[in-house]
Amino acid sequence: MTINKIKTPIVILNFKTYLESSGENALNLAKDLESAAIESGITMAAAPQATDIFRITQETDIPILAQHIDPINPGGHTGSNLIDCMIESGIKGTLLNHSEKRMKLSDIDEVIKSSKERDVFSVVCTNNIETSVAAATLNPEFVAVEPPELIGSGIPVSQAEPEIVEGTVAKVKKINKKTEVLCGAGISTGDDMHAALDLGASGVLLASGIILADNPKEALINLVSKI
Numbered sequence: 369m370t371i372n373k374i375k376t377p378i379v380i381l382n383f384k385t386y387l388e389s390s391g392e393n394a395l396n397l398a399k400d401l402e403s404a405a406i407e408s409g410i411t412m413a414a415a416p417q418a419t420d421i422f423r424i425t426q427e428t429d430i431p432i433l434a435q436h437i438d439p440i441n442p443g444g445h446t447g448s449n450l451i452d453c454m455i456e457s458g459i460k461g462t463l464l465n466h467s468e469k470r471m472k473l474s475d476i477d478e479v480i481k482s483s484k485e486r487d488v489f490s491v492v493c494t495n496n497i498e499t500s501v502a503a504a505t506l507n508p509e510f511v512a513v514e515p516p517e518l519i520g521s522g523i524p525v526s527q528a529e530p531e532i533v534e535g536t537v538a539k540v541k542k543i544n545k546k547t548e549v550l551c552g553a554g555i556s557t558g559d560d561m562h563a564a565l566d567l568g569a570s571g572v573l574l575a576s577g578i579i580l581a582d583n584p585k586e587a588l589i590n591l592v593s594k595i
């Protein structure tokens with residue numbers, strides 16, 4: 369089976385900067401995602417730190433995203449993520465505007481456009497229904513709605529604030545049928561993911577519930593067990 373194709377429902381695991389998902393641990397976690405994807409048949413993608421991308425794309429087959437790309441061209445920029453180098457490292461997609469790395473609307477627009485030109489898919493993170501609508505007008509492949517106060521809380525958005533997920537799906541689909549909606553924040557169990565899909569989401573963007581689990585591979589299998 370092909371585990372490197374982007375199909376929904378999708379699980380995107382953001383490795384952030386947890387030590388449990390950095391360096392050697394990042395590679396091991398990516399391998400857990402790979403075997404969970406093979407076992408379950410569900411697409412599982414990873415967004416590791418820039419320093420871990422090349423190694424992971426060399427050693428696994430899952431789709432890899434950048435955590436952020438800067439709106440820059442090659443040249444005199446220090447400490448930035450250049451899209452061309454990210455592609456050379458093996459990314460297939462990118463997160464943009466995560467609540468821990470917010471961007472200006474005009475910069476999001478610019479990076480979505482340069483991603484499309486290079487066949488890289490974009491997942492624009494948003495905090496509510498209104499910003500999701502604004503993001504969808506820029507035509508990204510995905511919008512991921514995440515109330516920031518629930519991030520890392522263990523309280524799942526799909527159960528605690530279902531109206532945000534449902535409202536985002538309804539409004540985004542009204543203005544752009546091609547953009548898929550994901551939800552994130554506090555998601556960790558099969559019930560959370562099931563609730564997200566029931567509300568019309570095409571998948572989840574998550575982090576701590578899996579990264580900090582005693583057994584991340586088991587947690588991933590549990591996450592998709594009710595689909």
Ligand SMILES: O=C[C@H](O)COP(=O)(O)O
Binds near residue numbers: 382518520521577
């Ligand atoms: O990118 C992932 C989100 O910020 C969700 O994080 P969390 O699963 O730790 O709440």
